[in-house]
Amino acid sequence: MRRERCRTRSGWRHKRRHRGGGEPCGGLRARGRGGRIPASGWNRGGDPADSTCGRGGWSGRSLVSQPTLLAVLAHPDDEVLCAGTLLAQRAAGSRVIILWLTRGEMTDAWGPLPMAEVAERRMELGMQVAQCLGVEGRFLSFPDSAVQATPEAGDEVARVMAEIKPSGLITWGDAWTRGFRHPDHQATGKIARDAVNFARIAKVVAPEQPHRAFCPIFTLRGVHSSLPTVALDVGGYADKIFEVAEIYRRAIGFGAPEWIEGRLRSAGGRWDRDLVEEFDAWETGSGLVDRLLPHRDGPFFHHPEREG
Numbered sequence: 001m002r003r004e005r006c007r008t009r010s011g012w013r014h015k016r017r018h019r020g021g022g023e024p025c026g027g028l029r030a031r032g033r034g035g036r037i038p039a040s041g042w043n044r045g046g047d048p049a050d051s052t053c054g055r056g057g058w059s060g061r062s063l064v065s066q067p068t069l070l071a072v073l074a075h076p077d078d079e080v081l082c083a084g085t086l087l088a089q090r091a092a093g094s095r096v097i098i099l100w101l102t103r104g105e106m107t108d109a110w111g112p113l114p115m116a117e118v119a120e121r122r123m124e125l126g127m128q129v130a131q132c133l134g135v136e137g138r139f140l141s142f143p144d145s146a147v148q149a150t151p152e153a154g155d156e157v158a159r160v161m162a163e164i165k166p167s168g169l170i171t172w173g174d175a176w177t178r179g180f181r182h183p184d185h186q187a188t189g190k191i192a193r194d195a196v197n198f199a200r201i202a203k204v205v206a207p208e209q210p211h212r213a214f215c216p217i218f219t220l221r222g223v224h225s226s227l228p229t230v231a232l233d234v235g236g237y238a239d240k241i242f243e244v245a246e247i248y249r250r251a252i253g254f255g256a257p258e259w260i261e262g263r264l265r266s267a268g269g270r271w272d273r274d275l276v277e278e279f280d281a282w283e284t285g286s287g288l289v290d291r292l293l294p295h296r297d298g299p300f301f302h303h304p305e306r307e308g
Helices: 009-019 078-091 115-133 151-164 183-198 235-252 257-269
Strands: 068-073 095-102 136-142 168-172 217-220 229-233 276-281 287-289
Touching: 068 078, 068 151, 068 183, 078 095, 078 115, 078 168, 078 229, 078 235, 078 257, 078 276, 095 115, 095 151, 095 183, 115 136, 115 235, 136 151, 151 183, 168 183, 183 217, 235 257, 257 276
Parallel strands: 068 095, 068 168, 095 136, 168 217, 229 287
Antiparallel strands: 217 276, 229 276
């Protein structure tokens, strides 16, 4: 199959310089009692139709029968690694939500600022990126660099899942390389995967109704993973991927375009494409797809679903 010509990196950079300095998005919900972020999260209250995204923007279609993709991540900047996939799912008319467990307050990018102020800045950046991607964003209040995969943590995320009722989950998996193997990443992945099960238990998620529908898990693929791979060609979303990465690079130094391009091209070479994002497929079929949901069936039987 002949590859399409990819835009030059200088073209991406030009667009990032032009568009990457926007103001943080507005419409943010106030905190709960005592300044603590409520369990349901700190989220953007506006309509996703307000998004300035191009191809990844809101389609205007009803979401009644559309899938909901939930990305449970540790820090506001993790989503750069799956931005093309989020955009592809939005372009299909799905509801897409990013749930960050921490507010990223341990960064020293702004010098000796109080952690509360750092947290506010990181949350604003995350919401700006969510606005750019045309997705919803929520924060919980797990401590940065101290996330622990406890049953209580799983219950907290399960209650959010019971409210959202996702059709699929993106989160962290096992990781072996520097940066990816951050303890928060590994703990977040376990918390999110456990929460899929805990969300089925009425006593855990009350007063929400349990979420017992099938919710396939997709994890950010590590270099040594032996799980089946699902891959998305994200070349059509390159401008937006690099735009959101530039928002973080300018603010906190993460998101170097050379690293992001190298990662996407390395994966693309395995699929005869220019730019690809890869995931471990825990419960679904593998292969090259144009979006994660509806999921591709795998060659195995699933545990029977409980009715009611």
